[in-house]
Amino acid sequence: MKVLMFGWEFPPYTTGGLGTHCYNLTRALSGRNVKVTFVMPKVSGGVSHNFVKIVHADDAKFIEIASGLTPYVSSIAGHYTPGKEGASSLYGSDFFEKVNQYTECASVAVMKEECDVIHCHDWMTFPAGIRVKKDKGKPLVITVHSTEYDRNPVSPNQWISHIEWEGMYNADRIIAVSEYMKARIIERFKVPASKIEIVYNAVEASEYAGSRLRFGTGEKIVLFLGRLALQKGPDYFLRAAKLVIEKEKKTRFIIVGTGNMLPELIDQCIELGISENVIFAGYQESIKEYYKMADVYVMPSVSEPFGITALEAIASGTPVIISKQSGVSELIMHCLKVDFWDVKEMANKILGVLRYAPLKREMEMNSYAEISNINWDVIAEKTVKVYASVGV
Amino acid sequence: MPAVCFYFQVHQPIRLRKYTAFDIGKNEEYFDDERNRFFLERASRKCYMPTNAKLLELMEKYDGKFKVTFSLSGIFIEQLEKFFPDVLESFRKLVDSGCAEIMNETYYHSLAYMISREEFRDQVDMHRRKIKSVFGVRPKVFRNTEAMYNNDVAKVVHEMGYNGIVAEGLDHALEWRSPNYLYKAKGSDIPVFLRNYKLSDDIAFRFSTRDWREWPLTADKFATWLSSSNGELVNLFMDYETFGEHQWTETGIFDFLHHLPEECFRHGNVKFMTLSEALANFRPVGEFDVHNLSSWADVHRDVSAWLENSMQSNAFNEIKSLEEKIRKSGNRNLIDTWRKLQTSDNFYYMCTKWFADGDVHKYFNHYDTPYDAYMNYMNVIADIKNRLQARSRRRA
Numbered sequence: 001m002k003v004l005m006f007g008w009e010f011p012p013y014t015t016g017g018l019g020t021h022c023y024n025l026t027r028a029l030s031g032r033n034v035k036v037t038f039v040m041p042k043v044s045g046g047v048s049h050n051f052v053k054i055v056h057a058d059d060a061k062f063i064e065i066a067s068g069l070t071p072y073v074s075s076i077a078g079h080y081t082p083g084k085e086g087a088s089s090l091y092g093s094d095f096f097e098k099v100n101q102y103t104e105c106a107s108v109a110v111m112k113e114e115c116d117v118i119h120c121h122d123w124m125t126f127p128a129g130i131r132v133k134k135d136k137g138k139p140l141v142i143t144v145h146s147t148e149y150d151r152n153p154v155s156p157n158q159w160i161s162h163i164e165w166e167g168m169y170n171a172d173r174i175i176a177v178s179e180y181m182k183a184r185i186i187e188r189f190k191v192p193a194s195k196i197e198i199v200y201n202a203v204e205a206s207e208y209a210g211s212r213l214r215f216g217t218g219e220k221i222v223l224f225l226g227r228l229a230l231q232k233g234p235d236y237f238l239r240a241a242k243l244v245i246e247k248e249k250k251t252r253f254i255i256v257g258t259g260n261m262l263p264e265l266i267d268q269c270i271e272l273g274i275s276e277n278v279i280f281a282g283y284q285e286s287i288k289e290y291y292k293m294a295d296v297y298v299m300p301s302v303s304e305p306f307g308i309t310a311l312e313a314i315a316s317g318t319p320v321i322i323s324k325q326s327g328v329s330e331l332i333m334h335c336l337k338v339d340f341w342d343v344k345e346m347a348n349k350i351l352g353v354l355r356y357a358p359l360k361r362e363m364e365m366n367s368y369a370e371i372s373n374i375n376w377d378v379i380a381e382k383t384v385k386v387y388a389s390v391g392v
Numbered sequence: 393m394p395a396v397c398f399y400f401q402v403h404q405p406i407r408l409r410k411y412t413a414f415d416i417g418k419n420e421e422y423f424d425d426e427r428n429r430f431f432l433e434r435a436s437r438k439c440y441m442p443t444n445a446k447l448l449e450l451m452e453k454y455d456g457k458f459k460v461t462f463s464l465s466g467i468f469i470e471q472l473e474k475f476f477p478d479v480l481e482s483f484r485k486l487v488d489s490g491c492a493e494i495m496n497e498t499y500y501h502s503l504a505y506m507i508s509r510e511e512f513r514d515q516v517d518m519h520r521r522k523i524k525s526v527f528g529v530r531p532k533v534f535r536n537t538e539a540m541y542n543n544d545v546a547k548v549v550h551e552m553g554y555n556g557i558v559a560e561g562l563d564h565a566l567e568w569r570s571p572n573y574l575y576k577a578k579g580s581d582i583p584v585f586l587r588n589y590k591l592s593d594d595i596a597f598r599f600s601t602r603d604w605r606e607w608p609l610t611a612d613k614f615a616t617w618l619s620s621s622n623g624e625l626v627n628l629f630m631d632y633e634t635f636g637e638h639q640w641t642e643t644g645i646f647d648f649l650h651h652l653p654e655e656c657f658r659h660g661n662v663k664f665m666t667l668s669e670a671l672a673n674f675r676p677v678g679e680f681d682v683h684n685l686s687s688w689a690d691v692h693r694d695v696s697a698w699l700e701n702s703m704q705s706n707a708f709n710e711i712k713s714l715e716e717k718i719r720k721s722g723n724r725n726l727i728d729t730w731r732k733l734q735t736s737d738n739f740y741y742m743c744t745k746w747f748a749d750g751d752v753h754k755y756f757n758h759y760d761t762p763y764d765a766y767m768n769y770m771n772v773i774a775d776i777k778n779r780l781q782a783r784s785r786r787r788a
Contacts, residue, residue, distance in 0.1 A: 334763075336763055337761070347413070348767075349764075352770070355770075356703075356766065357706075358701075359767060366744055
């Protein structure tokens with residue numbers, strides 16, 4: 001089976017979870033005898049050499065497109081690369097032009113590539129996928145990791161949401177990363193449910209192996225890790241922090257990640273009078289240490305199609321409190337769930353985990369056991385089934 | 393000629409309200425009347441009222457030949473008195489008919505046996521008094537919470553003056569022997585009734601299971617099984633909520649119940665007995681030897697559903713360690729609260745074993761997760777500890 005896969009980033013050049021997703025998916029697919037040709041924008045630096053070497057998947061082939069695409073800030077924690085206009089802009093200034101350029105270059109670059117199915121990840125690659133589908137007459141599968149309505153709940157960009165709709169309309173099958181995502185796709189884009197398959201994300205637990213870390217001061221650590229944007233709910237996190245600190249003064253709240261809300265979050269800390277207990281750690285290359293240091297990981301997202309950070313925290317041996325408005329909450333039972341807006345309950349749950357050692361222990365142990373079945377091979381298997389469903 | 397002994401367990405816990413870290417030190421209301429009323433109303437409507445009516449009808453129809461035994465927890469009776477006295481009245485009618493017998497148990501459907509001997513006796517005495525005052529009877533047979541049983545439980549219960557006790561028909565203790573006889577507890581002279589778990593669970597769990605090869609289970613089929621059973625008595629012990637709540641009306645459970653006596657009598661060799669009648673008619677045929685605490689729950693038939701994981705044992709140790717202080721306080725409200733916290737259901741809510749399977753227990757469990765259940769429970773304990781501390785400070 002040959003797959004022509006369109007993405008825009010691939011390790012080590014990732015700014016978000018999408019690159020990691022594509023890396024793990026293509027690697028797992030190669031283990032199932034699926035040959036993937038991966039099409040991505042050109043990145044400065046010696047990319048193609050690195051890819052083959054890093055991926056260890058000799059049969060995965062990478063085609064670079066000279067479009068210099070500046071990736072948008074993706075949903076994954078902390079990985080943030082500002083566009084030219086800096087942290088205030090979610091997308092690079094000449095971003096839209098570059099999406100068009102990518103579409104042009106990509107469709108030309110793959111003219112001679114043979115494939116059985118075309119697979120696109122998120123909106124930026126949809127126009128290319130649609131065009132190549134028409135050129136080659138092969139079925140199109142798209143994975144929707146998030147929609148514009150999730151990333152920009154307040155002022156969604158209509159041009160982008162229209163591209164998303166076009167992708168969904170032209171796709172033969174849509175992969176949604178959760179029931180939650182599926183429901184939102186149906187609601188927002190009026191796509192028939194029968195066209196959508198759910199394939200969750202996974203985490204390689206072994207990548208988070210290793211011993212736990214201690215925070216120097218001996219304080220209890222509550223971790224937030226994600227882009228500082230409305231979608232991720234960092235403001236709710238701080239309001240919960242205020243309530244927790246009233247009860248347990250020796251608690252430290254660490255915020256890893258950056259984003260356009262940073263200045264107002266700092267102001268919020270001052271207003272709440274909790275600056276002493278909150279650390280803004282900024283963007284971090286290595287997030288593993290933070291997970292391993294935390295007594296509890298909180299993901300208070302307002303709208304989270306999946307929420308891979310919850311799995312990363314669990315793999316690191318950290319109990320998690322996650323927003324009910326997330327895809328991952330469908331998958332993980334051994335965690336605490338809370339409505340993002342219910343700040344008091346969020347604080348109550350944080351206090352419970354911090355105060356009652358057996359609670360922490362049981363959650364760590366049981367959630368870790370729970371994710372042992374959630375691996376990329378299962379994801380690849382399900383993805384192959386989706387390919388098969390479009391007649392491949 | 394096998395005797396059939398039906399015993400139905402009737403119980404509803406007094407559930408805790410949502411009690412957060414922010415309630416500690418501020419709120420002494422731990423229980424949720426509204427929620428308890430909700431569960432009780434639903435169970436009354438779906439199970440207690442229609443099943444009681446059906447049983448009464450059958451008892452009258454067969455002229456006293458159809459009999460059953462009940463055990464009603466003290467806190468169940470207490471809640472009926474408070475919210476639905478007419479339902480309690482319908483239980484009373486059954487007892488008054490002479491065809492329904494009542495057993496004793498711990499008042500709070502609790503783990504009191506594991507708290508202390510004194511606590512266990514106190515709660516059994518409370519139950520004895522309650523049953524006496526509500527039904528005017530003095531039970532002879534005892535069942536411990538969730539049929540928790542070992543040689544020592546039997547001994548203690550015997551010393552308290554009971555003539556019989558209920559236990560699970562454990563394969564490992566029976567070995568090659570049949571549960572369809574009376575046995576004698578090892579180390580004491582009390583007869584033991586052993587639950588025939590196969591036939592009991594055919595009704596309680598498998599009745600509506602469509603991929604069970606015996607589905608649909610009809611009254612005549614089941615009567616044939618009973619009639620051809622070996623031994624002297626078949627003990628069909630189950631939760632009363634089997635009728636109408638675990639097995640919904642639509643499954644045909646009430647039709648099954650309606651036709652069962654008739655089908656049994658058709659065979660000529662089946663007779664219904666209460667447990668004390670069985671005591672009068674049969675002698676123990678052998679010894680039943682159980683060391684570790686067993687129960688009738690789940691597949692493990694041990695106490696792991698209540699006391700296995702570290703949250704459960706921590707919560708239990710906390711409640712246990714408060715005994716002396718609570719007793720010393722002499723405060724009736726505190727003692728009552730402390731005992732309600734011993735109710736087994738509180739610990740069942742914290743069980744992590746079956747939770748991820750999203751099974752039937754969800755229907756009766758108001759917590760999102762076992763973690764929420766534990767946290768809530770521990771917050772209440774924290775408040776009680778505060779109150780105890782404040783009292784001792786005041787005294788000093």
